[in-house]
Amino acid sequence: MSGAVRDAVPLVRDVLAEAGPAYRPFGRAELIDAVVRGVPGTRAGGPPFLRMETAERPGPAVGVERDAVPLFERHFPESYAQPGRPGVRRWAGVYGGGGRALLAVAADAWSAVGCGFVAGVLTAPGARGLGLGAAVSRFVGDALVRDFGRVALMVDAAGAAAVAAYERVGMRGVRSGPPRSVEYAYLSGGG
Numbered sequence: 526m527s528g529a530v531r532d533a534v535p536l537v538r539d540v541l542a543e544a545g546p547a548y549r550p551f552g553r554a555e556l557i558d559a560v561v562r563g564v565p566g567t568r569a570g571g572p573p574f575l576r577m578e579t580a581e582r583p584g585p586a587v588g589v590e591r592d593a594v595p596l597f598e599r600h601f602p603e604s605y606a607q608p609g610r611p612g613v614r615r616w617a618g619v620y621g622g623g624g625r626a627l628l629a630v631a632a633d634a635w636s637a638v639g640c641g642f643v644a645g646v647l648t649a650p651g652a653r654g655l656g657l658g659a660a661v662s663r664f665v666g667d668a669l670v671r672d673f674g675r676v677a678l679m680v681d682a683a684g685a686a687a688v689a690a691y692e693r694v695g696m697r698g699v700r701s702g703p704p705r706s707v708e709y710a711y712l713s714g715g716g
Contacts, residue, residue: 593647629647
């Protein structure tokens with residue numbers, strides 16, 4: 526919550542009357558302290574926490590995005606979705622080998638109103654067949670369905686293993702024309 530104490534105190538009283546004691550307002554520490562003093566039966570609870578923010582870009586790639594660079598250079602240099610390319614927003618990955626080796630990645634790339642887009646799905650050759658590509662695609666796809674209502678991706682229709690992995694995630698394919706034998710797959714919210 527934010528605003529003036531004179532407005533927050535009656536608001537919290539009304540909300541507590543309706544929502545019950547499980548309601549926990551959050552706000553600046555000074556405002557919470559004033560509300561606790563002004564609303565009988567309330568108390569400050571737990572240790573304080575920080576809300577952190579910035580308007581600055583995060584700088585050089587870190588974590589999964591950084592670790593994906595050599596994976597793409599060696600095993601999928603023709604991918605449109607690669608770390609640092611325009612439109613590629615965020616990455617998810619699966620690590621193995623004691624957390625040192627990036628085994629599979631997928632990105633949120635070129636998502637738009639009404640449809641998230643999974644791209645840059647890559648599994649290291651030694652980790653293929655373990656379901657890691659499907660797992661990371663499911664993770665990214667789930668987030669994109671929550672954010673956009675549905676999710677889509679493009680896959681080479683001749684890549685039977687990739688098509689099967691995406692089908693296990695719940696994607697359904699729609700045949701598309703050139704280039705090559707690309708297939709468009711999508712998953713709507715709710716399955």
